[in-house]
Amino acid sequence: MSTTISVPPQLLLERILTLEIVRVTERAAVSAARLRGLGNEKAADQAAVDAMRRELNRIPIEGTVVIGEGERDEAPMLFIGEKVGINAGPQVDIAVDPLEGTTLCAKDMPGAIATMAMAEGGTLLHAPDVYMQKIAIGPGYDKHLIDIDAPPEDNIRRLAQAKGVPTSSITALVLDRARHAELISSIRKTGASVRLISDGDVAGVIHTADSDNTGVDIYIGTGGAPEGVLAASALRCIGGQMYTRLILDTHEKRNRAESMGISDPDMIYSIEDMVKGDCLFAATGVTDGSMLSGVKFRKDVIQTETVVMRSVTGTVRYIKADHRQLDKFHLD
Ligand code: VTB
Secondary structure, three states, rough: OOOOOOOOHHHHHHHHHHHHHHHHHHHHHHHOOOOOOOOOOOHHOOOHHHHHHHHHOOOEEEEEEOOOOOOOOOOOOOOOOOOOOOOOEEEEEEEEEEEEEEHHHOOOOOEEEEEEEEEEEEOOOOOOOOEEEEEEEEEEEOOOOOOOOHHHHHHHHHHHHHOOOOOOOEEEEEEOOHHHHHHHHHHHOOOOEEEEEEOOOHHHHHHHHHHHOOOOOOOEEEEEEEEEEHHHHHHHOOOOEEEEEOOOOOOOHHHHHHHOOOOOOOOOEEEHHHHHHOOEEEEEOOOOOOOOOOEEEEOOOEEEEEEEEEEOOOEEEEEEEEEEEHHHHOOO
């Protein structure tokens, strides 16, 4: 006797899509990894974009890119507003960063990833490609423990107190940029340690959600807004707190934001403001990093490592894949 398992079609599809998006980031990562260390950021990015777009267009979705490679006039592919998928299936918003850390890839340095998020249609923040102020901590703390407008010292102290440790036990992750000089010195004044990264703040923010293993308790600083929405999608799946604000410091940027539906240029966004609905997040390592191993080109297989997360259940899967049809990876 056969049993029928009844799973709502939407849910079933979403479970299938979890694996579909893994394929998308895997392909982008492999294409970029072929150009690791060649010093050509543009070529590596383009390879990742091409592969990601190709794979996205094979998925049973009606997708709209809301975080992409740029506005329609400046990006020929995966531009904001581009429709992706086979035009059948659920309507979804797509955020992509086909090669997060182009410089890391071009210099074959740790931490380059291919990443994307998918959310229910109309639920992802349409952020222009501007800077974004960000602060993030992992799960398990009182809501609003951190405050994006408070001095960094206060945030470090509050976090240390909540963890029941001295401030000297706290590690903050910060992008190594001249604009962060004051921020870094304020954090260090508390005795906390600052871990600097040259690029890659999507992974940087995600590190806060697993502080026992990563040693990172808090992420603070200004990075790209698209990367902010991608990181928020991941935290929506695994928990944590993140507050952000777009830096709209010119008329042109404010107008651009307005045309994307942002009426309050000073708004502070929480994770739920940036990702209003259920979402999926995936990232595949391009170069070796602290979150993911990079692509390995062996004689007969190409190996990838991907993390994929689902907000509905909070499940996080690490998928190590051996790809054997090497010709496919070359040709399509
Ligand atoms: C960050 C980082 C990215 O851009 O968002 C950063 O995560 C912000 O821009 O990997 P600046 O480089 O101008 O500071 C990247 O470094 C590259 O997209």
